Amino acid sequence: MGLLSRTAIVISLAGAAAGGWWWISRPPLVETEAVSRGPAVEAVYATGTVEPVVWARIGPVVKGRLVWLGAQEGDRVERGEVLARLDDTVARAQVQEAEARAAFLREEAGRLRALASREIVARAALDRAESEARAAEAIVEAARRRLDDYVLRSPIAGVVLRRDGEIGEVVDTTTTVFWVGEARPLRVTAEVDEEDIPRVTPGLKALLKADAFPGRTLDGTVADITPKGDPRLKVYRVRIALPDDTPLMVGMTVEANIILQADPQALLVPTSALRDGTLFVVDGATVRRVPVELGVRGPLRTAVKSGVEEGQRVVRDPPAKLADGARIRLPSGAAAR
DSSP states (O other): HHHHHHHHHHHHHHHHHHHHHHHOOOBBBOEEOOOOEEEEEEEEEEEEEEESSEEEOOOOOOOOEEHHHHOOOTTTTTTEEEEEOOOOOOHHHHHHHHHHHHHHHHHHHOOOHHHTTTTTTTTTHHHHHHHHHHHHHHHHHHHHHHHGGGGOOOOEEEEEEOOOOOTTTETTTTTTOOEOOOSSSSEEEEEEETTTTOOOOTTTTEEEEEETTOOOOEEEEEEEEOOOBBBTTTTEEEEEEEOOOOOOOOEEEEEEEOOOOOOEEEEEEEGGGOOOOOOEEETEEEEEEEEEEEEEEEEEEEEEEOOOOOOEESSSOOOOOOOOTOBOOOOOOOOOO
16 A cells, blocks of 8 residues: 555656646747738938028117117018117217317327428428327218217018017117018928938928827928037028918927938838847747848837748747747737748
């Protein structure tokens, strides 16, 4: 009886060991996904502001108080037209003072000239008086020119797009009082990271989004790139031309995706399925490790140019120890090819 009991125990332990070995060597359970076709787009992201192609900011050369405004928003103005005037009372008084001094010195020079002709005064005194008179005239001319600093003129012909200033307000040299330009054509001035700028070239298409038009994608085209970047911000300025019928308005902010390459019918696989440029393709109950040529890579899907075909199933998140030819298990009801 004791012998039989020991025999039963040995058989039972052997069976348990065999069951544990079977469990350890069981093929891994994996999820798969079919290779599909769809659009693949590689783009460079940027943010920018809508502005006219032709425009100018107009502000004062000197600090002063606005006493007259001659243009309203929406008015068309010509080049050189006066848009506003600053209080120039003090400047005009300085002109009058300079003119009075110049007049006195002219008269003094004239008096000495008459005396010098009769050799009553030395020639050196006359020369000194004439020099002082000429200097005074130059001061008068400079003071008169400074009066023009109190006048704001438009440097270009165009429409007053915006006016920031009211009569009685004191404006400084850093203040922009008028924006003058043409409402069309428009462009987007965007900033592109220096790491991406080598791939951006004029003529590339840009897809634009603005908060003012939710759910709508607008078109643009890269027009030019500023040759010098900003070394502090590490960005380059890119101009994106807009069509004449764009609904965007001056001053709007936009997000731009500059299209580097696009394939409307690319072969797509889960990005998580890639392992060092290879995919595990399901072949019945096993997998084959297949090298692939990659295209546009995205966070969820990646385009492949060769190595797999549409409809083939690949392991979505291959385990670290999965090898070529290894057996796998699929979730209940999952299809395999």
